[in-house]
Amino acid sequence: MKTIVVYKSKTGYTKRYAQWIAEELNCDIKENPSLSDIMVYDTIIFGGGMYAGGMNGAKLITKNLDKLSGKKLVLFAVGSNPGKDKDIIPFWNRLIPAEQQKSIGHFYLRGGFDFNKLGTADKILMNMLKMHLQKIENPDEDTLGLLAAYDNPVDFTDKDNIKELIDYVRSV
């Protein structure tokens, strides 16, 4: 079985997970893949950061499911949120049609947040979000955590987080 880990990463958190996964599976790895890059593989593991409730680059997989039929597909999303079901289940429901969710592996791995590493457009977006968050009257702990991360970068990446994904890939 030929396996590849492909990913898109803006500030390095998804990249770190992709490297750990490729090392563990001893397989190929490629950043910013095209469809032709992945067509020759049997198992394709795609990772992307979570951005405004979407997944960076996931269209490569989700818009090409017909062309990729017969391949084992695994997605991993990397965000700064704590990974609660209330956030993650709707996220996957938006991304993967319900009938495909059993056959496409999907995992959430917690990344981090580093405002200083963002490009200009993302900085503007995040500053708009910050103004909105600051107006919330009784912010919950996730909101407070996100606000604090603007001043102090947070990094929740942990190699242990890939275990479930690795077990899944080895089992299929």
Ligand SMILES: Cc1cc2nc3c(=O)[nH]c(=O)nc-3n(C[C@H](O)[C@H](O)[C@H](O)COP(=O)(O)O)c2cc1C
């Ligand atoms: C404009 C913007 C939107 C974001 N939206 C989300 C989001 O909806 N959910 C989330 O958990 N994290 C969100 N994040 C945080 C990123 O997902 C997080 O920093 C992730 O680790 C980035 O991974 P990458 O550096 O590999 O792209 C957002 C960050 C930016 C800059």
